[in-house]
Structure formats: structure tokens, C-alpha cells
Amino acid sequence: MTLFVDIFLWAIVVVLGIMVVSRSQSLFFESLRFALREFMTLLPRIAIGMIGSGFIAEILPQDAMLAWFGPGTGPLGMVIAAVAGALTPGGPVIGFALATTALKSGAGAPQVIVYNIAWALFALQRVVIYEIPAMPPRVVWLRVLVSLPLPFLAAWAALIVGKP
């Protein structure tokens, strides 16, 4: 699957690259240099983030985190789920593995949706490592602020529809 994504991404790169070359060769090399500089800036952050996240997740008290957003916890459980999502370090494997465990051990589906979406939107580590270096910090803080209600809106929809 990750190979499929790679092929898709690089197909886009090739098509766009050909379009740029056909317009101007010097601009092509200029944008190539720009992209490589960007890549070299991101590289050390991503390395630390990905390698560090495994260790950080390893020392977290996972049982306690799960116990806090069970099915009977109501609105408070949702807020805790949102905070837990934001504080879960690491990549999708860690976040989703924890959420699946929660679902299996009887956590409410709305809570798990809150956790899932909060993790996707607010994971501190991702904001710090990827988002702030690549975007103006003002826009990032605005993005975080307007995202605050979103996990709860989705959970509210789930409660109304009664799914999944």
C-alpha cells in the first residue's frame, strides 16, 4: 500500500516536472534546488520525530490512558479522549493501535472518534515537527484554534446518527 502511494506521488512529481521543464529549464533547476533545500531542512526533524516517537510511546502508561475514556464516561470522557489524542506521540501506528484497543475493550465509539480526530488534528509532536517548520506559525495557531470544536462536532454527529 505504501508502495502504491509512492508510485502515485512520484507519477505526480514526474508530470509536474515535465510541465516545468517544458516552460523553462533554468526555472526547473531553481525549483529543484529549492525543493532539496526544503528536504534537507525537514530531514533531521523527521528523523528525530519518527525515531523518538517509538521510545516515547514505549514509556507511556497505556492501560491508564485507556481506562479514562470508557463508554460510561460521557462528556468528560470525550474531553479526556480529545486531550489524550492530542498528547499521543508518534505516528498513526501508535495512535490507531491505542484507539483500536480502546474500542475492543469497550470504549464508546463517539469517544474513539473524538480520540481519532483529536489525534489527527492536534498531535503536538506533528504540529511541532512538521507543521511549524513548513508554515507560518500564526497560521498554524489559527489552524489549531479553529480545529478545537471539530472532534466534538464529529462525535455529536455520531451520537445523533447512532453509528458506527
Add this chain to the structure above:
Amino acid sequence: MSAPIVRRRRRAFDWPAIVITALAVSAGIRVYLRDGWEHFVSIFTSDLGLFGLMLPKVLAGCLIGAFVTLLLPRETIARWVGAESGLTGILVATVAGAILPGGPFTIYPIAGAFLLAGADAGAACAFVIAWTLIGYTRAIVWELPFFGLEFVTWRLIFSLPLPVIAGLLARLLWPYFAPPAKDDA
């Protein structure tokens, strides 16, 4: 063809990177002391493998960002997703975020490039949030194996309106966030 890309310089290492490094190193030491060398190495190598898998995607993301910035003239971006683009701009940004493949390493540089090229903050927020919540590649690659089709489908349906809501909210609040000197025409 748009003007050469201007970008603020940034240091290779700033305080957030230092904090994460400190956290990672102390967590690594804790794991080593608690579980021994073998466990430490197994975590390290598996994360290193993941990192290796990500590298081609990171590079592709940087290249797409740079190429798209050159190909889409500033005026076009400003018309599509600029401050005057209205609800359509937010919707265009939402669809673009949902369609573009890749991870955080792809999407944030593209959003940053769009901002430099004249996109407004509301559209940038909608774009990033759409990628985060309804990006299909991430849902397929990561979410589906863990949660199964039904949960993921409902999660996606509930998420559909969220980037638009957040984008409109962001446009509303941007005046309070924008740098004061940026009021030039």
C-alpha cells in the same frame, strides 16, 4: 510564470526541535534502562525502517510543492483560494486537501508554498484539515487495517463538513492573527 520563491530563513535547529530531541533521548535512555539493550535496538531499528519508508514521500512532497508553486501563477492561486475567493475557495481547498496524497511531510510544505503564493489563511486551514480528516490515502493506508470498513466510512462521513466549517471560521478570525504590517495591497 510566477516570481522566484522567497522564503524566510530558518535555523536548522530551533527550540521545538530541541525539546523533542531531549524528550526522545530521555525516553530512549529510560527504555534502555528498563528493558535492556535488545528491546532498545528492536524499537530503534523498526522506527528507522519506517523513517526509510517515509523518505521518498518527503522528497516527493517537497518537489510537488516547489513545482506547483512555479506552475500556478500567484494570480491564479489568489483567485481560486485567496481572501476574496469566498466559499468556493474554501471548497476548492477542501477538495485539493482530500485528493492530494502523502503525509504531513508532503502537505505542510505544499500549504506553506500556497500561502507564499497568495492563498489566504482560511483556505490553507481548510486544505490542511481536509488532508488530515478526509485524505483517502491515509484512511486506506493506516486507518482501514486497524478499524475496518464500517468505522472508517462513518468517521469519514462525519468529517466531510469539518474542513469547510473550520476554513470559514479561520477566515473570520484571521484579522486577529495576521501580522499588523501585512496590510499592504
